[in-house]
Amino acid sequence: MSIDNDSPVDIIDIKFTMAQLIVRELEDAVVRALKLRAAKNGVSAEAEHRAILRAVLLRRSGRSFKEALLAMPDVGTDADFAVDRDLDRDDGLSA
Numbered sequence: 001m002s003i004d005n006d007s008p009v010d011i012i013d014i015k016f017t018m019a020q021l022i023v024r025e026l027e028d029a030v031v032r033a034l035k036l037r038a039a040k041n042g043v044s045a046e047a048e049h050r051a052i053l054r055a056v057l058l059r060r061s062g063r064s065f066k067e068a069l070l071a072m073p074d075v076g077t078d079a080d081f082a083v084d085r086d087l088d089r090d091d092g093l094s095a
Helices: 028-041 045-057 065-070
Strands: none
Touching (some): 028 045
16 A cells, blocks of 8 residues: 555554453362363363353354244143233222
């Protein structure tokens, strides 16, 4: 990209920083399991930790809302979900 000295050019210095996460009071067994998993995957424990967080927190469900509804068990009848409404109640608004 060439810069023409006759026209103004805005230069914006954008710095992207990555957040850091410190997890305290982890059980030794959890730390060992993380390190073992990282070693099996050929990455550092820190990289494995990032991968686990991404996989769990950013995953999308494999099924649609419709599929989730259809997977619900067919229990009860419509009468079980009926709402009794007292339409003749005194709400204090009538004269």
